[in-house]
Amino acid sequence: MKKRLLLGFICAVILFILVISKDDNFAQIVVPFLGPFSERDITCYNEASDINGLQEFEASKEKEKPKFGRNIFFHETSCFGEEGFLLNARQACAVESAAKMNPKMTVYILFLSPSKISDSSKKVIQELLSYENIKIRRIYINNYVRHTPLEEWYASGILRTSRWPRSHMSDILRYLTLWKYGGIYLDLDVVVIKSLEGLNNFAGAEDWEDVAAGVMGFGMGNLGRRVAEACLRDLKRNFRGNVWGNNGPGVITRTLQKLCVTEYARDMTSARCSGFKVFAPSAFYPIHYKNWTKYFDLEAKNETMKLFENSKAIHVWNKLSKWEPIHVGSQVPYAIIAQKYCPKVYNNCGEIF
Known part of the structure; x- marks a missing residue:
């Protein structure tokens, strides 16, 4: 009997692996549970900054405020404890590469945590701040969404319905920030190896089925505004807290499917997408x-x-x-x-x- 139960369990595990490897939607729901448990506490988002914490992003002096469309943004949506916020070497590498390869653009790292810089991160932060075009700031989310299309939606408590609120906050911020300021959004595990200056209204395909959200750029002209506003509408309409990728790559994919009148990324040409460019996987995701x-x-x-x-x-x-x-x-x-x-x-x- 024990042998039969063991055999049945092994078969079930094999079947489960086969299913999630074939069904990306199912995998998006289940796979994150297979890794380390992600904390759901996001109370730090509304806490006052530490006395030695970061300057608020939108409280900067006028001359330091973002120049529309001339920015590269990174977000860190973790909550950190008394030890202060962490930025590891690989994350810092992404930021340095963006600043080094795009010296005429301003590179922002925007944190939601009210913490000060941790002792373990001071060295890499010091190296980053040796670049004149890198700025590290803090976002107060309630202030950040004010007077935007997401103000009432976010105030409804939608993020609390998420199984992964910190990850889904990252999704929200990438679209909101590009709507507010234009420019380029990058994940903290994207290393820039060529200049991105001059790129407007673009995203990259991770494969030829879907568009990814790890690298995106929206301009402040008609096309960029149109896409940015459509992304915010889609985010509000289709937000799902129980599906890992629905609110990130799902948003830009669905938006471009409508704009380009086609289902697959492989068919999203500039001509078909009113000038919006979807780069081949080799541009930003050369390794799947x-x-x-x-x-x-x-x-x-x-x-x-x-x-x-x-x-x-x-x-x-x-x-x-x-x-x-x-x-x-x-x-x-x-x-x-x-x-x-x-x-x-x-x-x-x-x-x-």
Whole structure:
């Protein structure tokens, strides 16, 4: 009897794996539960900043305020404790690469946590602030949504219905920030390897089925405003707190499906999308998340590096790869990229990047 139960359990596990590997929608609902439990507490979003905390983003002096369409934005929506906020070397690498490769654009890291800088992050923060075009600020979300299309919707408490409120806050912020200021949004695991200056109204396909939300740019002209407003409408209409990717890539994919009158990313040409450009996977996602280990594979280094030749940036899937160590001086692809495009962080992060 025990053997039969064990055999049945093994078969069920195998069947489960096969199902989620084939059904992306089902996987979006279930797979996040297979990893570490994500804290749901988001009370820090409305707490007053630490006395040594960050300056509020929209309370900056007039000369420091974002120039419409000339910005690159990163968001960090975690809540941090008394030790202060954390920015690890790989996240800092993404920020440095954006500033280094786009010196005429202002790069913002926007935190929601009221904490001060943690002792463990002071060194990498110091390296980032050596770039004149990097600014680190704090967002008070209730102020940030005020006088926007999301004000009443957010005030309804919609985020509290989410199983992953911090991740879904990241989704909300990327669309809201681009609506407010225009410019480019990047995930904190995107390393920029070519200039993004001059890019307007674009996104990248992760594969040829769907558009991804890890790299996006909306201009402040008619097309950019049209897409930004459509994204906010879709976010309000279709927000689902129980589906991991519905409120991020789902929003831009559904919006462009309507704009371009086509279902698949492969058919979203500039001509069909009124000038909005959907880049091929090679532009920002040369390595699919299922193959993330290629970034750490020394033997396949040459093959992997060749994949980056047509890339403007590379998504390195830190959520999957963060526990894979890289010794500074290593010749794995990720290390080679970091040494070239975020040298200050890479050379001052200690023995492990």
